[in-house]
Amino acid sequence: MTGRIVARYRKLVFFTWFLTLDLIMFGAFVRLTDSGLGCPDWPGCYGKITPVGASAHIEQALSSMPYGAVSFSKAWIEMVHRYVGSILGMLIIAIVYFSWRYRRELGHSLRLAVVTLVAVCVQGAFGAWTVTHQLMPLVVTSHLLGGMLLLALMTWLAAREKTHAPVSALAVRWRPWMICGLALLFIQIALGGWVSTNYAALACMDFPTCHGQWVPDMDFRNGYSLVRGLGVLPSGEMISQQALTAIHWVHRNFALLVFVYLGLLGWKMRTDPGLRGPAHLLLALLAAQLLTGLTTIFFQWPLLIAVLHNGGAAGLTLVCVTLLVRLARAKDRIPT
Incomplete structure (x- = not known):
């Protein structure tokens, strides 16, 4: 039983670590394609869950400013980034639950998992501020650093599960x-x-x-x-x-x-x-x-x-x- 719990926990940690790395790469893609304001509100897109529901607003923004920050492609890029970020947050909540529920079997302190959960919540807040502050350089740079800090914490969680010489x-x-x-x-x-x-x-x-x-x-x-x-x-x-x-x-x-x-x-x-x-x-x-x-x-x-x-x-x-x-x-x- 203990072996199965440890194996599941390790799979969860390694998958979450991999998704964190992917999200950082995709976040760079969002920034470099100028898609950060593809949906100029938060957490939805013009108050809708997907750009499909916001199509009328996007069409209006495109007609008034054809080369502006809003387009269908940029809206989807931005929203996919938010969706994956939400999934990442839920996975980290699952890691905290596993770390608490099976702390004896895993043999790890709960502290690192909780710090990681706090970090992803702060990172989510900076993601919202990035939009509401209109890509203010200080906020966007802090969001990038928060992503790297989150990756460092997830790497810490993953590295202690891996054997080596x-x-x-x-x-x-x-x-x-x-x-x-x-x-x-x-x-x-x-x-x-x-x-x-x-x-x-x-x-x-x-x-x-x-x-x-x-x-x-x-x-x-x-x-x-x-x-x-x-x-x-x-x-x-x-x-x-x-x-x-x-x-x-x-x-x-x-x-x-x-x-x-x-x-x-x-x-x-x-x-x-x-x-x-x-x-x-x-x-x-x-x-x-x-x-x-x-x-x-x-x-x-x-x-x-x-x-x-x-x-x-x-x-x-x-x-x-x-x-x-x-x-x-x-x-x-x-x-x-």
Whole structure:
């Protein structure tokens, strides 16, 4: 009986983890296709459950603004994202129930599952605010970070259910370095989200210089003015090219720091049998992330590459969390 319960719980956790990763990728697709306001209200679409019921409103919006934020395709993209998000929330509720109902059989604390449930509720709130605040960059970037945090928590839940080769006790020395690496990664994801939500991906069209200069003319104060609407400054003026350049330049150069730091860390950890698999994956994802980032510039932000770049950030998050979970197990084995 206990074996069946544990097997069902693991299937539930792994499926929910996979759906979380898919939802982050699809969320990037929503953002990059400008579908975030495909249904400009929440939680429905013009008060209806599906865009089919809102067809009259969508037709009216299309006729008044043919190239605006609303269309049938964008409405469906946005609503499918919301539907999947709702399913994800229900699955996490099921994980909490399993964790509480069978806590003795599973041998896990309920705490992590409850934190994950709180995180998905907060994430749902940010999803609503993304629409009601008209794609305000700060809200959209926070929504992206919330998605990555949710993925990190789900990875934690999934990683502790997976067996692997033993991690040597000496490897515990890498744990604080990995925590620092994960923090740097989240800062870089926030910077990347700020680039995406401000449409600054093409602010620099050359590489490694920007506008032919290592340090181009930039406006950091307005570029990183947080409380403002999309494309405008707090004063109501349109955001300048210099501000967009600052946003892009900071993300590009901080990426170099993250690449070198995590690359060296992954190279060191690959020698431990229990860390070798995720360490090699970390190195591969860093290389892929560099490639998609450069391709985004040289090919002027193609949709598929931009989505893959977001997916690479998600992949790096889950690999770093997996390494942390394994390093924590190594710490638990150190004799006292």
